[in-house]
Amino acid sequence: MEEVPTPHAGPGEVRIKVAAAGVCLSDVHLIEGSLTPRRLSGDTVTLGHENAGTIDEVGEGVSGITAGQRVLLRAGEPRDGVVFTRGVDYDGGWAEYAVARADTVVPIPDSLPFEQASFIPDAVSTPWAAITTTAQTQPARAVGVWGIGGLGAHAIQLLRLVGAAPLIAVDPLPAARERALAFGADIALDPADEQFDQAVTNATRGTGLGTAFDFAGVPEVREQAIRCLGENGKLVLVGLSDQPITVTDGIRFSYLGQQILGHYGSRAEHVEQLVTLAELGRLDLSRSVSEILPLSEAPEAVRRLASKQGNPIRIILRP
Template identity: 45%
Template sequence: MTGTMRAQRFYSDTKTIAVEDVPIPDPGPGEVLVKVEFCGICHSDLSLIDGTFPALLPEVTQGHEASGTIAKLGAGVSGWSEGDRVVPSAGRPCFGCRNCRRGDLTNCLNIQLMAFAYDGAWAEYTVAQAGGLTRIPDNVPFEQAAILADAVSTPFGAVVRTGKVVVGETVGVWGVGGVGTHIVQLARLVGAVPVIAFDINPTVRERALELGADYAFDSRDENLKEKVAKATGGRMLDVAFDAAGLTVTFEQALDCLTVGGRLVAVGLSAQEASVGTTAQFGLSQKQVLGHLGYKNVDIETLAELVSRGRLDLSRSISEIIPLEDVAKGIEKLANHEGDPIRILVKP
């Protein structure tokens, strides 16, 4: 395929973006060209623009939560056909580290992240590794499929893999936006009870209750710990998820854990947090776990859950904007305008 396409470009030297005409990429061996249907706007995209995350390339196309159809197959690709409905993985293994050489590609030590280390999907087309594709069931809308690649799969990994939430455990979620909303839904899906949402926004708290939280508390409440204790029958939280990544949310979530409880840090920011004195931390037997990303198989699992009606993402798409207006979408997410769960870009 030859010609040009419209794509957003981020320039690291000036921290500016523009939508421009660029050449349509050609898939190499083992790769496919994907015609993008939708791509989400994530807070990590904002973090690259504002400098919270260091730039890896002088310029790059952003966007890592994509859905689309295969437009062209690269050499050696089998098992896929043009027109197939797919979600590309947001990471590529390096194939050279110790884990990759052992065949453990999902735990690559030098994983390359889409929209940071290579061009993403705020564009009409994007190139993806065939081995990182997930097939979209016919009854799953492209809009919902797009957000499986991070906005839903990262919470899934946090709940199931890092947090290891089991039936009957008490769970709290700090920050109920794009990631926290799905942590609430998934924690309920795996049998956590009660599930408690924490947010400063009353509209967001009400939405969390509608989507599966048993309680929703204002994290600024002076009597917060007492309310958590009452909601859990004095048990406090077995697992707390900090989806905001702020000093105050991290430390508050840690403080609401039961003895031996687990705090999973999912939200990312430049703020620092403390676990208190080593004596206090050791005696409490609490655990602090960092979480990032997902395994490719998680997208397939989630697609099946959506396809069979076990997971409802119909309210997760807050707005769809054209590619030419991507800057407006970025601004809306940064300013929490309309309290979005996910804003999608439509090339």
């Protein structure tokens, strides 16, 4: 933690008094060094790509946005056709104040608490984009979700919302499997269970999965998920990993017309759709706030998430 000068909104920008900021596994990966910024101009960056708060300064040339307005900040900022990520490629919201380009803030209703709004731009919008855009998930088609952490838990909720069925959750932790069932999964399996393959066959009535979502980013998970795919099945890679992907039975993979699709982040429309769904009561994010800590305890929040203490979905920092 360090003291820095209070930033000011430049032309086309706004300054947000941060009310809540999510702690994501990507932040842990950045700190550990397994994820590195691609476009960071200097040597340091303020973390935090999941943020919500109140507009308190409006820069020159900004219209339609006023001081006092409640907003969340989109995690990405397009620049010349390339997306720069907040809290990765430029300063994020683990701070009292954050500056954002005016077209990257999204108004939120009074009914949506800052703590819940803050993590919509990644923990909710990333699985939503993977489900609706990358996978183009169809209702009443079997789906599997590997890794019921921060993103996977929301994926369960969202897949149920779009009608995926049956919905199979996979996680080695009993608490995560219990959470998956509470969030709407039809069945929750331990990937190490000797009867795993048979359980998937029974749940899908022998057709296999239409889509498998990997939120864990683990090579063994991806191999297991591929084995569970049915005809024209898709494996969608959401969890980040620098490890190679292995297709053990390439003939079967090709014969069944299966696909592996990469996925990263979300677009503006995904965030706006989710705000609407939350405002109308279609999406309940209250259960996702595992803990709220002061900003000064950010290192402790990172430690708890990295060690999965309490099996958190989202730990929130409050400046």
